[in-house]
Amino acid sequence: MDKTPEDDATTCHGVSVAEIPAPTSMNEADRAAVIRAYDLAGYRDSGQLDDLAAFASELCGTPIALVSVVEEETQQFLATVGIDADQTPRDTSFCAHVMVGRAETMVVPDARSDVRFADYSLVKGPPHIRFYAGARLLSREGIPLGAICVISPEPRPEGLTPFQRRGLEVLATAVMGRLQDRRARREHEQAVEASEARVADSEQRFRTLADTMPQMVWSTQPDGFHDYYNARWYEFTGMPDGSTDGEAWNGMFHAEDQERAWSRWRHSLATGEPYQIEYRLRHSDGTYRWVLGRALPIRDAEGNITRWFGTCTDIHEQKLALEEREIVSQELSHRIKNIFAVISGLIAFAARSHPGFVGIASDLRDRITALGRAHDFVRPHSPQSQPKARQDSLHGLLGDLFEPYRGDEDVSRIQVTGDDVSVDDRSATPLALLFHELATNAAKYGALSIPTGHVELAVHRDDGEMVTLCWQEMGGPKLDATPDHSGFGSQLVELSAVRQLGGNVRRDWQPDGLVVTIEVPLAAFSRPPGTGPCR
Numbered sequence: 001m002d003k004t005p006e007d008d009a010t011t012c013h014g015v016s017v018a019e020i021p022a023p024t025s026m027n028e029a030d031r032a033a034v035i036r037a038y039d040l041a042g043y044r045d046s047g048q049l050d051d052l053a054a055f056a057s058e059l060c061g062t063p064i065a066l067v068s069v070v071e072e073e074t075q076q077f078l079a080t081v082g083i084d085a086d087q088t089p090r091d092t093s094f095c096a097h098v099m100v101g102r103a104e105t106m107v108v109p110d111a112r113s114d115v116r117f118a119d120y121s122l123v124k125g126p127p128h129i130r131f132y133a134g135a136r137l138l139s140r141e142g143i144p145l146g147a148i149c150v151i152s153p154e155p156r157p158e159g160l161t162p163f164q165r166r167g168l169e170v171l172a173t174a175v176m177g178r179l180q181d182r183r184a185r186r187e188h189e190q191a192v193e194a195s196e197a198r199v200a201d202s203e204q205r206f207r208t209l210a211d212t213m214p215q216m217v218w219s220t221q222p223d224g225f226h227d228y229y230n231a232r233w234y235e236f237t238g239m240p241d242g243s244t245d246g247e248a249w250n251g252m253f254h255a256e257d258q259e260r261a262w263s264r265w266r267h268s269l270a271t272g273e274p275y276q277i278e279y280r281l282r283h284s285d286g287t288y289r290w291v292l293g294r295a296l297p298i299r300d301a302e303g304n305i306t307r308w309f310g311t312c313t314d315i316h317e318q319k320l321a322l323e324e325r326e327i328v329s330q331e332l333s334h335r336i337k338n339i340f341a342v343i344s345g346l347i348a349f350a351a352r353s354h355p356g357f358v359g360i361a362s363d364l365r366d367r368i369t370a371l372g373r374a375h376d377f378v379r380p381h382s383p384q385s386q387p388k389a390r391q392d393s394l395h396g397l398l399g400d401l402f403e404p405y406r407g408d409e410d411v412s413r414i415q416v417t418g419d420d421v422s423v424d425d426r427s428a429t430p431l432a433l434l435f436h437e438l439a440t441n442a443a444k445y446g447a448l449s450i451p452t453g454h455v456e457l458a459v460h461r462d463d464g465e466m467v468t469l470c471w472q473e474m475g476g477p478k479l480d481a482t483p484d485h486s487g488f489g490s491q492l493v494e495l496s497a498v499r500q501l502g503g504n505v506r507r508d509w510q511p512d513g514l515v516v517t518i519e520v521p522l523a524a525f526s527r528p529p530g531t532g533p534c535r
Helices: 028-037 050-060 095-100 162-212 231-237 248-252 255-271 316-353 355-378 394-401 425-444 488-500
Strands: 064-070 074-081 087-089 105-108 131-138 144-152 216-220 226-229 275-282 288-299 305-314 414-418 454-461 466-474 504-510 513-521
Touching: 028 144, 028 162, 050 064, 050 074, 050 144, 050 162, 064 095, 095 105, 095 131, 095 144, 105 162, 131 162, 144 162, 216 231, 231 275, 231 305, 248 255, 255 275, 255 288, 275 305, 288 316, 394 414, 394 425, 394 454, 425 454, 425 466, 425 488, 425 513, 488 504, 488 513
Parallel strands: 414 454
Antiparallel strands: 064 074, 064 144, 074 087, 105 131, 131 144, 216 226, 216 305, 275 288, 288 305, 454 466, 466 513, 504 513
């Protein structure tokens, strides 16, 4: 005949003792780490759970109620009612069994008849536990920490009513809510401390790095308030630490640069655009040295500026060298222009001595004058001689060359349209010779020889890195036939476009005027960035 649970000495309330997990059958290292996260030291003295323990006692009608956390060797009481102890050994803990039980709440009607607890000292001796009921305390990770329990020295065969069981479980949730609040505050404090430590470490690293840089480094708050300068700044200026915070930095600039620097800085603050300016900064010896100032904004994920970081670089020697080089360059340009004038004078002198040479001499002087205008455009000999247009602009160069060809209403009879291309001194000379010849021939024989005639020069840069210049004469004398010979001017056009610029030339003698199509590689117009005329 099959045995009943009551006949088996190894059963407890119908459940085989062998089927009940031992209280230590969980990862104690994980539990210990979670318990430490709640920082429960001194928690009982604060009395923050006493009201919940007292309510559990009142709810279940027991003289004793506890909130316990089961550790590796002991169980600590965070709140007690009806008992003065603050801990007991784990091996006599009822709550240790609650943690590993299958149910959320464990009820023991009479501990003397339960083989798990009958031999416990707390059952045989004070406080003579008979009735016990405990609800498990679970961390947010699902790890059991202990229990909130009620205890009576009197057995209670009926156990807990459904209302009491549910109430005890609600109190367990309330206990964990308070413990979780404490844990969250502690984690927040730790996170803040860690963040502050990281910020402090990062700031220290930044300051160390900044102090080793040869440049002056500074930073400001989002509104532009200067609150940091590295050691190099104070070494350069000779000012005491902190004396140039706020807006005092502007007083370190040369009086002629202060308003310009302050205006540029205000513009960057208002727009968020990078700050860059050259100014004279007062050195510790009282002199002013040229400095390049730069700053960039640091933005958060939303795009708001959180700080500005900037540098000041001493460029005084480079600035002086550049000014000296500019002076030398202007002097050379001036002498080259004088050479053009001398050559023109020699040609005029020769023409007076040889009357038959007058026509050729006039053409030659005009060509030399065109070369002089091109040279002065890209290499002006003084600030006063600088052209109005950009010195690297093909449109600007051509406009300067065609200045003599203006009509009665001060409108150029040679209109330049289309794309602009960067030029330099390498291409300016052949371009000047090329278009001087075309304009001169048009003035002598073509569209510009008639008051109503004009020329359109269209510039087109294609995707293949080629530039096409189309010279089209309109309104000139009607052409009955194509000229059967080419003079020196035509040869000069070929020399400039083909040999010097590496392009090709096509002529189309249409009845309404000459059309010249010139194709030149884009690379022939200017040197690559970073290269100079001597490379």
